[in-house]
Amino acid sequence: MRLPTEKNSFHAQHSAVxxxxxxxxxxxxxxxxLALEKGQPADGAVYVGTIVNDQITVLPFFEHMNNSEIARFDHQNQPETCHDALTVLEAKDITRDYRFAxxxxxxxxxxxxxISPFGDLPDPSTADQATNKRAACPVVFAKLTVDNRQGKQTKTALFALGEHGCPMPIHExxxxxxxxxxxxxLGFATDALVEPLQTFDLSKAKKPDGTQLVPRFGGSYGFMMDVAPGECREMHISLGTFRSGTATLGLEMPYWYTRFFTNLRDVLEYALEHKDWYYQQAAQRDAELEATTLSDAQKFLIAHASHSYYGSTQWFDDSGKPFWxxxxxxxxxxxxxxxxxxxLFYEMRYSPWTVKNVLETFIQRYSYYDEVRLPNSDTTYPGGISFTHDQGNHNNFSPEGYSSYEISGIDRRCFSYMTHEQLVNWICCTGVYVCQSQDRAFLTRHLKTVKDSYTSMLNRDHPAPTQRTGVMGCESSRCNGGGEITTYDSLDSSLGQARNNLYLAVKSWAAYLALAELFRQTDETVLAQQATASAKLCAATVMSKWDDVLGYIPAVFEDDNQSAIIPAIEGLVFPQVMGLKDAIALEGPHGAFIATLKRHFLAIFKPGICLYPDQGWKLSSTADNSWMSKICLSQYVARSVFGIDFGQEQAAHDQAHMDWQIFGSTFNACSDQFSSGKAMASLYYPRIVTNILWLTE
Amino acid sequence: MRLPTEKNSFHAQHSAVxxxxxxxxxxxxxxxxLALEKGQPADGAVYVGTIVNDQITVLPFFEHMNNSEIARFDHQNQPETCHDALTVLEAKDITRDYRFAxxxxxxxxxxxxxISPFGDLPDPSTADQATNKRAACPVVFAKLTVDNRQGKQTKTALFALGEHGCPMPIHExxxxxxxxxxxxxLGFATDALVEPLQTFDLSKAKKPDGTQLVPRFGGSYGFMMDVAPGECREMHISLGTFRSGTATLGLEMPYWYTRFFTNLRDVLEYALEHKDWYYQQAAQRDAELEATTLSDAQKFLIAHASHSYYGSTQWFDDSGKPFWxxxxxxxxxxxxxxxxxxxLFYEMRYSPWTVKNVLETFIQRYSYYDEVRLPNSDTTYPGGISFTHDQGNHNNFSPEGYSSYEISGIDRRCFSYMTHEQLVNWICCTGVYVCQSQDRAFLTRHLKTVKDSYTSMLNRDHPAPTQRTGVMGCESSRCNGGGEITTYDSLDSSLGQARNNLYLAVKSWAAYLALAELFRQTDETVLAQQATASAKLCAATVMSKWDDVLGYIPAVFEDDNQSAIIPAIEGLVFPQVMGLKDAIALEGPHGAFIATLKRHFLAIFKPGICLYPDQGWKLSSTADNSWMSKICLSQYVARSVFGIDFGQEQAAHDQAHMDWQIFGSTFNACSDQFSSGKAMASLYYPRIVTNILWLTE
Known part of the structure; x- marks a missing residue:
């Protein structure tokens, strides 16, 4: 979509898969x-524009500085100007058209x-060599078109990077x-007939005298291409990264692309040769999003989320098998x-094999069995299987059975264990994967884990079957006396504590339903009935927490908690996308539960409770920390499960969320955690692709 | 030497070879x-000290900050303190003993x-596998001794790095x-029985609860070792770097150490196993310097120079052959x-094979043949061989026959060609290498290059033999109309211009003498006589430039230049270290020349001309930019060739130069270019090892 002038300045990630x-x-x-393996924007300059005579005109993609690095070498002849000598275009001079790819x-x-092409990512285990290679190529593209058809003098097209470190120039x-x-x-290349440029500062950009690149430690470098009067010419540029050899520790793996490419030049060259295919793939995505009936703000949020997602993805080669x-x-x-x-929803659309891949990594390397403990008691009881919060960080894999995040001995605060929630997550992911992919072999292979998961869910409820409520009541022995938290760790305690937590209870209900469906598909009739009963018990418990005085269900079922939280409804997404229509039908077996949650949502979705003054969604009434990914997810549930039409208000909500990203996270591309519209954490984040669900409504 | 308290705060490089x-x-x-391939200090923190109860006492090796990175994760529980919670030792609490290794x-x-061990670097072509491996191991050591013999409670020894990025912890x-x-x-390890520590900020350093390292993205990490009352314990730490695979472009090479080590852990482990040998090597160096009769300031300058030199060294594997x-x-x-x-002088002492290696790289890859041009004329004449200014930069090798520095079309300014000077440099290096190593095979192998060099010297003087003066008179065709410069490019024009330059003329005289000696050793009697005659012609020309009005020889023999420069005497070092005693004897064939240069030196070596008020040496009367490496070299010439005894003044000179480094280059370890005692360029520099010559006086 074409963005209004006042909204055309913000960072976007453009990333290879x-x-x-x-x-x-x-x-x-x-x-x-351009940056590799960095959780934030590169610290460089991008110069794009034209040179006409001595006039250099560029887009404003750099930080304005006047300290040329030439001063480190030449103390006699300091430059008078640097960026001051450039004509830098302003917002009003630029039309930005931001698209899916x-x-x-x-x-x-x-x-x-x-151009950052993406689409159906072929399953590497079944795709042929050529398809695999094309999919894995670590590259994006830039295309610079200079139109001099009306011009009277030569315009020189300019593309250069600055502040990216001393380069190795190649010129054929x-x-x-x-x-x-x-x-x-890291690097970039073109197949166009250009003059290479290398200089200390861009204000000195001009054609070298032809004898050589000069001097080879100049920190601004790129291409110049003359466009004669009457001409319109294009420069195609591939921008790539290539890390050879073992790229990780703990679990040592190279990148998947190293199977197909020997070095960066190989990547850049291949990309230029195959650019038409990539351009076409990107154009398909652009057209796909454009063709929807969504508003521009919604399209923006979907595109922005997708752009940030790919920058976080990493496709490794685990001894010949892909590792996502x-x-x-x-x-x-x-x-x-x-x-x-x-x-999950995004990956089920574009790369279902990566969902399977990650679920299997969790089974094989990042699952564990624990015991459980009732609150305020040291007695332990059988627990069961669960999964780690993560698998390491910064290319360093954590030991088998351990995350890099969770610490024992912490009571319901940041860095504690998330044993129950990750168990629920594995079940929900598996349910969605199996239902959408029809991958019966996967289900058969991992039926034991599915069964263990159900046992674990039950044991985490209460050691005594008769005292179970369907809701988590025990803490993992991994907490070592502390208490578990949820993914909303850094939000307020209304969402942080796992035990007796409304958000997690509803997600547990979804997990029981998913288990029932998985058991049904494997003809485990008794287990299917039991899991269905667990779901009903859970639903009944949640409904019983309705507080008539408050007019909604409080976030935590203890300690007189009174927080009102939108994520109460989050769990409903799973039966919806698994196609369990009965489970979410108001007239179905869980109809009263669905109606109660809808009533909860309508009660709290009001200004001053769970709506910011700007019409942005506020996840919790008691915390000024609202997460874009979860907002997008809850919107989907409200509309597609509850059938709510926000009417005129929808545009206001979307506009607010678009503005949060553009004005509140200008530097950090798509971010997740916002405090009154300002990104405060979870910056440069992949999670917001939950909004891909909007394309299915 | 033990440094006075007020001089104990400065950076030193501690580097593997x-x-x-x-x-x-x-x-x-x-x-x-710890940093790898970085031309400046790492941007991290080093924590060394003790923990007693909750009291953490550390050396002041970090930048004081109070923004704990935990804030990025946990918004509910921000830390109150960070570095404020530490007891940071001050200069007065610390005795620094700075030694050679x-x-x-x-x-x-x-x-x-x-501990940064170095010594005779074995010639890899003749050393056995074990010796090669030991020499190439990319490691330095730290040893932390905590003395609790008088203590009443347990002291915990602490060594940790901070702000070095998320690590992979290993604990056996x-x-x-x-x-x-x-x-x-990059990494570090110990074989001591320690508790690993990993935390967001060091103020939280305490023993983990034993279940795991916590959390694995904490940015401060290291070791804790309990020392019970009555005990004194040591912790030995290896600190290493390891870059696998091809490390360079242009000319693709891995590091030499990759022949012997498979990864960084391998390096760190090997080093700990062999630490005794390395410690002994370092102790030998320490003792060697300590045993000299030099002053503490002189010892400091030698040690400081050597420390910075190794940080710049890079030992590659060029298809099985070493590349230095x-x-x-x-x-x-x-x-x-x-x-x-x-x-050269340093490398001839510790690694003569590296001198040979570099000279041969220049012959094989970085030599070229040009034509020459008289000033103010377009006519070209035969030139000859010369060598490039450098071989690339930042691990990117420049194309054969080209440096990364030199640009054509520049007239006697920074970045112009240095054709004549590099020719002189190759000859002088070769002369010293052959004379000191007695490597006749080398000389025989490269006799053609030696002969070509002589021809090239002559052609750069004047195309007409009868008009030659022994001094450079022509510009290389590589300048493309511009004019050549010297290594003193960024100093003032008195030293920058190559043609008719006093410094370069005297160095040319030395080159002619070296040629004569090389020809003598190969029984090229006629050439030897001719080269000797060239030296005499050069000497005569230089002497003829004596200006009675000025009372010295001006720096440039044209344009009424009146600069007084100390580097006039620099070239005398070569016959001195080649053992050409006649050449530098006052009563020898060049006696008048030597006497003239001595008179020149004595005339200008005065306050207000070539002495700063603090008694530091000022290379040029017209530039406030004095280079430590060249000062050290000229000191050596003044003392050992001219026999000057600076008497009481010597201590003042040395003290000034020591203070320049400590107070003028505190952050950048040993630097070269100083403006009134402040390092202004050529920071973190290897060149100052010229002062190794002092050990031979």
């Missing part, structure tokens, strides 16, 4: 550029596109001109299960 | 730590040593406890020839 890299730009006057910046005479005119930097792990990892944005934790369960 | 890495620390309140920090109860108690970070390329590279400090240019010729 599975390379954990991003070519980030779009915010005016800010650093950006591309980002366009259009001025009077240039059209600069950044008209075939391959490129720069490799960052230990040879999504990093947790700025935190770079691996496959954080809280995120996996929210990004 | 050939790994281009450094564990830099020593400046109080400043960032430092170690650095000691001593307080009431701890002794912390950083009493065998190997370590942390790997920076893409697994010294990076140019902060600029990271490869084997900058201006530096090679100054560091």
């Amino acid at each position: 599975g390379a954990h890299s991003s070519f980030t730009l779009g915010m005016h006057g800010a650093p950006g550029g 591309s980002d366009h910046f259009i001025t009077d005479d240039i059209h600069f596109e950044v 005119p008209g075939k391959f001109t490129g720069f490799l930097f960052g230990n040879g792990n 990892n999504v990093n947790e944005g700025e935190y770079r934790m691996h496959n954080t299960f809280d995120l996996t369960v929210d990004m | 050939g790994a281009h890495s450094s564990f830099t620390l020593g400046m109080h309140g400043a960032p430092g730590g 170690s650095d000691h920090f001593i307080t009431d109860d701890i002794h912390f040593e950083v 108690p009493g065998k190997f406890t370590g942390f790997l970070f920076g893409n697994g390329n 590279n010294v990076n140019e400090g902060e600029y990271r240019m490869h084997n900058t020839f201006d530096l090679t010729v100054d560091m």
